Amino acid sequence: MQFKVNIETNLQMLLLQEDTDGDKKITIEDKGPQKFELISTEGKSYLVNGTYHLSNLLQELVIAKNEGKTETIIPLSKIEEPPFDRISRMIRDYFWDGLTRTIDKEGIEKIVQDEKSESTEKIIYVPFGDTLAQKYFVKVANEIGNIKVEILPEIITPEYVLSINNKPGILSLALENRNGDIKGIPFVVPGGRFNEMYGWDSYFESIGLMIDGKTHLAKAMADNFDYQIQHYGKILNANRSYYLTRTQPPFFSSLIKEVFENSKEKNIDWLKERLNTAIKEYETVWMVDGKRLTENGLNRYYAEGIGMPPETEEGHFxxxxxxxxxxxxxxxxxxxxxxxxxxxxxxxxxxxxxxxxxxxxxxxxxxxxxxxxxxSLNTVDLNSLLYKYETDFAEIISTYFDGTFISSKGKKYSSEYWLEKSGKRKELINKYLWNNEDGIYYDYNIETKKQEIFISATTFYPLWAKICSKEQAEKLVVNILPKLIEKGGVVSCTKESRGIVDENNPQRQWDYPYGWAPHQMLIWKGLLHYGYEKEVLDLIEKWLHMIAQNATDYNGTVPEKYDVVDATHKVFTEYGNVGTEFEYITQEGFGWMNASFQLGLYLLKD
Structure with a gap:
């Protein structure tokens, strides 16, 4: 059944009647009658009942209005669409588009301004070695008129980054020349104030993109990572100037492998180029003695830089x-x-x-x-990710390059070389990080020479990377997983590990009671690697039900994170919750939350 309606008339009447708190959303906190008579242009009426259906009607009216229409045909099936179907469809058809950006003439003004900075200057920083980008953006700046172009030095030091913290700007990403028309290669941002390309967010977003048939966008993300490594020396925390000394958790090998496997056309030259760059990142970012590689052969996070991180909210320190x-x-x-x-x-x-x-x-x-x-920590998560790099390199070289890969600098790598690397790392992980008595992986402190006794969701990364023996996996699942399962899924850490929250120990967003999409996604896949389908089913259902219930009650909200103990998006911690502030309809959701919902449904179908 379809209704042709006047958009503005019904929209204003609906808001006047049902949006009693005036936030331009219809939620369970509104005190309206929860019944609205939708009137068609032909004078027919249809009674819409309940918060969820009313918020769906609001969203459909606004979608049509945003398309420039004054009248529209609203399929009643969309108003009554089941929550799981609707959330998935909105992610696939609207949210990814709302989160997609380009750094070029068409897209620069949408991304150059930074909510995390008080600066009102619009600056784009361009790498020293990218002459195409330098010429292009000088031309764009002249045409637009309110953007400055700054060329980065050939060698970027922490001192230089400190010197430009008072004039932050966006960092250029990859351009492509389409028959003389230069365009920015697109990428997906997390959403809200995170309006730039982030390191590990991009991998998880790409999982959702590939599930939703947008492998071309996931491939574009990999291309932009390649550009970052070539021109900025690393995959950046994000492409803002104050992130130039900082990388993020390494997922590049997983991204290029999965993009290649999901691509209809298997471009072996593309894979060769990306593998070459991934090996370069592994060797120059992660395996340099005294920096991110420690004396015991395991790795740590070690972000260079001077002084306070300028992107933090006022009063954070x-x-x-x-x-x-x-x-x-x-x-x-x-x-x-x-x-x-x-x-x-x-x-x-x-x-x-x-x-x-x-x-x-x-x-x-x-x-x-x-x-x-x-x-000071050899963390479980980082060393699991680097083990995955090593095994990915071995598998890619064995499968697609006949067991031998020659880099652009002429260095020869065999599959056996990488398997030897991963084997050594596995031994070190078991020596320093595995605690057989507790049945858990802990982080190892290189200063105290002791394990840090802290029960975190990151202890399950070795399942995802396939490091565990069956016996280790069983201990984790039997002894540790139940301590981390809450109403809405897996919590970041146990309440006991977090400790008492007070003025000396503030609530932190990656601790109890909060749960995050990347942890859920990695744990689901890790458990499946070891045959724990029943446990995965339970965890996915908890997570998806929480997302769906909150979206049903709160006008389609799909936020950055959740309190999984109370199964709510209402969180009270540092930085708040991105993705909850919008009018009428969310255009974006939040990147990796969108992806987790699509992955959860995909795994349930399997």
Whole structure:
């Protein structure tokens, strides 16, 4: 049954009657009658009942209005669409498009401004070695008129990055020349204030993109990662100037492997180029002695940089800076200003910020697991990811390059070379990170020479990377998994590990009671590797039901994270919850949350 309706008339009447709190959404917190008579242009009527159906009607009217229509035919099947079907369809047909960006003439103004910065300047930074981009963006800036172009130095140092923190800008990404028409290669942003291309977010978003038949976009993400490694030396935390010294969890080998396997046309030259770059990243970012590679042969996060990370919200470091302001007999504002300008140099505080930047490099910003010690830890998550790099390289070379791969610099790599690397890493992981008595992987502190006793969801990364023996997997599933399962899925850590929350130990967003999409996705796949289908089914149902219930009750909201203990998107912690602030209809959801929903449904179908 279809109804042709006047959009504006019905929209205004609906909001007047049902949006009682005036937030331009219809949720369970509104106190309207929850019954609305939809009137067609022919005078027919249809009674829409309940918060969910009313919010669907609101969304459909706004979608039609945004398309420039004054009248529209609304299929009643969309108003009454089952929640799981509707959320999946909105992700596939609307959210990915809403999150897609390009850095070129058409897309630059949508991305150059940064909500995380107080600066009003619009600056694009272009790599020293990319002459095409330099010429192109100088031309674009002249045509648009309100954008500045800055060319980065050939060698980017922490001192240089500090010097431009007061004039932050977007970093250019890959361009392609389409018959003389230069376009930016597209990418997907997480959403909200995260309006740039992020490191590990992009891998999880790409999983959702491939499920939704958008492998071309996932491939474009891999192409932009390749560009970042070639021109910025690493896959960046994100492509803003203040992230130039910081990378993020390494998923590049997984991305290129899965994109290639999902592509209809198997372009072996593309795979060769991306594999070459991934090996370069592995060797130059992760395996340099004294930086991210430690003496025991395992790895750590180690983000270089000077002073406070400028992207954090105001007052984020108040508690730690107050201590040092008192030490230097200064007011908080005076100390912060002098420390930021390096008029005051305090080595103890500098070390704190090395740990803090490294924590942000880990993607887990912030968590008591890593607070004030991240750069001292061989973490389970990082070493699992690098083991996956090594086994991926071995498999790709064996399957597609007859067992031998020659890099662009002429270095020869065999599958056996990478299997030997992964075998050695597995031995070290079992030596330093596995605790047989507790049946769990812990992070290892290279300073104290002890394991950090902290029960985190990251202990399941070795299942995803296929490091565990069957016996280790069973211990994790039997002894540890039940401690992390809550109403809405897997929680980031146990309440006991988090500790008591007070003024000296604030609630951190990567700790109990919060759950995050990447943890769920990795744990589902990891458990499936070891045959735990029943457990996976239970976890997926918890996660999807929580997402669907919140979207049903709150006008289609699909946010960044959840309180999985209470199964709600209403979280009260640092940075709030991205994806909850919108009017009428969410155009984006949140990148990896969208992907987790699509992956969950995909696995349930299997």
């Amino acid at each position: 108040k508690s730690i800076l107050s201590v040092f302001a008192k030490k230097h007999n200064l007011s908080l504002d005076e100390f912060e200003t002098k420390y930021a300008s390096r008029e005051i140099i305090d080595k103890e505080l500098d070390i704190y910020f090395i740990h803090d930047r490294s924590l942000r490099e880990s993607g887990h910003d912030t968590s008591n697991r890593l607070e004030d010690k991240c750069a």
